[in-house]
Amino acid sequence: MNVYISPNDLEAVVEADRAHVWHHLVQHAPWTGDAPKGDPRIIVEGKGLRVWDQHGKEHIDAVAGGVWTVNVGYGRESIADAVREQILRMNFFGGTVGSIPGAQFAEKLMTKMPGMTRLYYANSGSEANEKAFKIVRQIAHKRYGGKKHKVLYRDRDYHGSTLATMSAGGQDERNAQYGPFAPGFVRVPHCMEYRKHEQDGAPVENYGEWAADQIEKVILAEGPDTVGALCLEPVTAGGGVITPPEGYWPRVQEICKKYDILLHIDEVVCGMGRTGTWFGYQNYDVQPDIVTMAKGVASGYAAISCCVTTEAVFDMFRDDSSDPLNYFRDISTFGGCTAGPAAALENMRILEDEGLLQNTLDMGARLIANLNAMAEKHAVIGDVRGAGLFCGAELVADRGSKDPVAEAMVGAVVADCNQQGVIIGATNRSVPGRNNTLCFSPPLIATADDIDAITDAVDGALGRVFG
Secondary structure: OOOOOOHHHHHHHHHHHHHHHOOOOOHHHHHHHOOOOOOOOOOEEEEOOEEEOOOOEEEEEEOOOHHHHOOOEOOHHHHHHHHHHHHHHEEEEOOOOHHHHHHHHHHHHHOOOOOEEEEEEEEHHHHHHHHHHHHHHHHHHHHHOOOOEEEEEEEEOOOOOOOOEEEEEOOOOHHHOOOOOOOEEEEEEEOOHHHHHHHOOOOOOOHHHHHHHHHHHHHHHHHHHHEEEEEEOOEEEOOOOOOOOOOOOHHHHHHHHOOOOEEEEEOOOOOOOOOOOOOOOHOOOOOOHHHHHHHHHOOOOOOOOOEEHHHHHHHHOOOOOOOOOOOOOOOOOOHHHHHHHHHHHHHHHHHOOOOOHHHHHHHHHHHHHHHHHHHHHOEEEEEEOOOOEEEEEEEOOOOOOOEOOOHHHHHHHOOOOOOOOOEOOOOOOOOOOOOOOOEEEOOOOOOOOHHHHHHHHHHHHHHHHHH
């Protein structure tokens, strides 16, 4: 750790955090009250894919900032320099006007997304998805008398933490106690082949096509003339790192075209190289109408998200300039920040110049191989799946029944790895009774030694927790 902070300074920081900071996804009871049992963790410094806490303990970060974000790793001076230079020149103006980095990043991004042409800036994945939903709703009113307004979303998928995006949230524990939700959002079944035995009528073969056909059944039940869009993650993230089965995506595309339904792909997690391609959907030969992204777009060096559309979608908002309500009447205050696109441009340069997409494929293959080898040793690993450096290992009490292990035991594995100095993830308050998948998404700069250190830690933890 390079930054010097005196013990007294750190003690004051910890106490300030304990007294005033409301952390995400954490129960604070152990840290607060008359007799706290521990301290909140403070991450003091990061370099590469390692971080140091307030005690000076070094950790390998196998979850890219805890939430799949820091794709190019910590301590990138060139990104910090790009942001500093830009905000000194011009830090902000509302998005009714343009900026130099905003125009440059949009142009650069479209070279990685054939068929897409327009970028709307916002500041979070939730907000980008809200913009997409509003686009769908406005098109419904402009073209279909308001009728074709429904948005379909998938069981286990996650699209954000606002009330509208939670209305399209397929994780019931995330949604619990936050309703009522917005109308017009309709759930379709998941495509998790490992748990197809839990779906009535699922076939032994051609499961991917069957799973897509279940979407068509929902469309027909709702009425195709009421459905405006289908919103899906290319690889389901927090719902269990679920890769799509063979045949699924081509059939999904076919269904959307058949019923004139916009295909909205949520790339908030998978975008910017996480799966070894620029975007996750590019693994599956589909052409979306709307793509949303955040997290890895600037690797956490600045807040930025994007809602990207085809020119055909964009054209629907400029077809009648005499109508004062015809354009997209939306704004994102911090979509006007220039730090985001400045950081995103340098982030993309790093991904290109350092060959990090290929490294992601290579190291992802190593991670999957290591996890599969571990499954030969530990019967508790029921399934290994993933794409690039976005992998999961589902833990089960019995491989035959596929009954999940107790969540407390999953937590014990994560805690054991942490004690070893390796931070891994696990599905957290997502699917009731199914929070049993270990999650791995290290920065895309990971080396073979890093991957081996991560899986060695998991190997040891599984042995100690499960015997």
